[in-house]
Amino acid sequence: MNLWSTWKKGFDIWERTTASYLEEVIQNPLVMNTSGHALTAFMKAKAASDSSMAKWWGSVGLPTKRDQERTLHALNQMQSRLMDLEERLEEMDRN
Amino acid sequence: MDGRFFNIIRRFQDRPKVGATPADVVHAENKWRLLRYRSEQRSGVPILLIPSLINRHYVLDLMPGKSFAEYLVAQGHDVFIIDWGTPEKEDRFLTFEDIVLGYIGRAVRKAASYSPTGKTHLLGYCLGGTLATIYTALEGDKVESMVNLAAPIRFNDDGMLSAFSKIPTLNLELMVKAFGNVPWPLMQFGFHLLKPTLNMSKAVYMLEKAWDDQFLDGFFAIETWGNDNVSFPGAVFLKYIKELYQEDLLHKGEFYLDGRQVDLHNINCPLLNITFEHDHIVPWKSAAVLNELVGTDEPDLMHMRGGHVGAVVSRKASKGLWPDISNWYRGHEPSANLRLA
Numbered sequence: 001m002n003l004w005s006t007w008k009k010g011f012d013i014w015e016r017t018t019a020s021y022l023e024e025v026i027q028n029p030l031v032m033n034t035s036g037h038a039l040t041a042f043m044k045a046k047a048a049s050d051s052s053m054a055k056w057w058g059s060v061g062l063p064t065k066r067d068q069e070r071t072l073h074a075l076n077q078m079q080s081r082l083m084d085l086e087e088r089l090e091e092m093d094r095n
Numbered sequence: 096m097d098g099r100f101f102n103i104i105r106r107f108q109d110r111p112k113v114g115a116t117p118a119d120v121v122h123a124e125n126k127w128r129l130l131r132y133r134s135e136q137r138s139g140v141p142i143l144l145i146p147s148l149i150n151r152h153y154v155l156d157l158m159p160g161k162s163f164a165e166y167l168v169a170q171g172h173d174v175f176i177i178d179w180g181t182p183e184k185e186d187r188f189l190t191f192e193d194i195v196l197g198y199i200g201r202a203v204r205k206a207a208s209y210s211p212t213g214k215t216h217l218l219g220y221c222l223g224g225t226l227a228t229i230y231t232a233l234e235g236d237k238v239e240s241m242v243n244l245a246a247p248i249r250f251n252d253d254g255m256l257s258a259f260s261k262i263p264t265l266n267l268e269l270m271v272k273a274f275g276n277v278p279w280p281l282m283q284f285g286f287h288l289l290k291p292t293l294n295m296s297k298a299v300y301m302l303e304k305a306w307d308d309q310f311l312d313g314f315f316a317i318e319t320w321g322n323d324n325v326s327f328p329g330a331v332f333l334k335y336i337k338e339l340y341q342e343d344l345l346h347k348g349e350f351y352l353d354g355r356q357v358d359l360h361n362i363n364c365p366l367l368n369i370t371f372e373h374d375h376i377v378p379w380k381s382a383a384v385l386n387e388l389v390g391t392d393e394p395d396l397m398h399m400r401g402g403h404v405g406a407v408v409s410r411k412a413s414k415g416l417w418p419d420i421s422n423w424y425r426g427h428e429p430s431a432n433l434r435l436a
Contacts, residue, residue, distance in 0.1 A: 004303075008299070008303065011296075011299055015292050015295065015296050015299075018291075018292050019290065019291060019292040022291040022292065023255070023291065026255070026288055026291065027255065027258055032258070032259075032262045032264075033262065033263065033264045034264075035262070035265075036262040036263065036264030036265035037264045039265060039270075040264060040265060040266045040269060042273075043266065043269045043270055043272070043273035043274070044266075044269060044273075046273040046274075047269060047272045047273040050273070065184070068185075069184050069185040069187065069188070069275070070185070070188065071185075072183075072184075072185035073185040073186070073187075073188040073189075076125045076185065076186075077193075079124065079125065080124060080125070080193070080197055083124060083201065087201075087204065
């Protein structure tokens with residue numbers, strides 16, 4: 001038990017020091033900007049690859065992933081509009 | 096030490112079910128559902144719980160004996176909750192208007208339809224509180240009262256989330272273009288960076304309390320919730336980060352939804368705003384500022400010790416925070432006000 005308490009005390013000190021050090025490092029503009037650059041570069045590559053894939057898909061006359069997403073979204077929006085209408089009709093019935 | 100590990104594994108295998116309070120689905124639309132908790136003795140104006148859009152709703156119904164929703168139901172309240180569900184790829188096109196005016200609006204009207212006054216109490220947690228606040232400012236006629244739990248209103252603060260949102264080299268439009276919805280692992284990684292050693296200290300704390308079965312049950316429940324996140328719908332994320340975090344438009348009174356200005360001074364219903372001293376996700380001053388902006392006469396502010404999640408779901412909360420909220424509701428039931436008059 002004593003061994004655990006001693007180890008725990010040491011851990012707590014290490015944790016406090018490391019946490020404040022890491023928070024400082026992470027908030028450093030150099031680290032933040034570099035991470036931002038890296039993530040942006042990755043996203044640029046992904047967006048470009050998705051776009052070329054969509055172009056190829058579209059060139060053979062097939063709907064792209066984005067087309068399908070837009071269609072599904074439009075269906076969901078239509079469901080919501082129908083529910084709006086139902087609500088209005090119920091309200092008119094009540095009045 | 097082996098005994099500790101053995102007990103942790105044993106409790107992990109027998110961990111209680113999360114979100115177990117019985118509830119019925121009273122409405123379902125796209126991915127979200129409106130749940131009404133079952134109760135034999137519910138009465139009064141319903142309470143609609145609005146959790147954050149990017150976390151599971153069951154943080155407010157964590158596990159039997161440690162569930163805020165279960166507690167409210169046991170106190171005789173009629174409790175509803177929004178389960179936002181899991182956004183799919185097509186939900187990248189959902190807008191802030193769809194969420195606030197469409198979905199929250201519908202949930203409010205549905206809950207209010209069960210109310211003796213035709214209105215409902217709103218309780219928003221974290222981003223859910225921000226959304227509830229925006230809704231009430233625009234469409235407050237069916238809102239009896241508002242309770243905000245750690246809900247950010249002023250986003251331009253010294254918190255790390257605010258700093259992350261302003262990294263100049265991070266292209267948010269590109270993020271949404273590439274991913275559609277912002278992936279939850281990316282957001283979770285960001286949250287871990289807020290307290291980089293948190294996971295390690297949680298593991299050590301768990302070892303220390305390895306003999307406390309009650310603690311372990313709660314620990315596993317909260318870890319289950321903490322690792323069960325959902326992605327952020329792309330278009331909503333863009334507006335949220337750009338207009339709220341980067342430009343702080345809600346606090347400035349310059350935030351627009353569907354062409355309408357969100358003027359927080361339009362909020363006139365009773366308000367209880369609850370903030371937490373050690374909240375590293377929503378610095379308490381960023382939430383407390385709401386009381387200065389609303390039109391309510393003497394809005395209530397409750398400032399408590401504790402962090403963003405622990406203070407809401409802990410054993411301590413069941414003896415302090417939850418009864419305080421329930422009593423506040425009892426004091427703001429229209430019938431109670433009539434009796435006082």
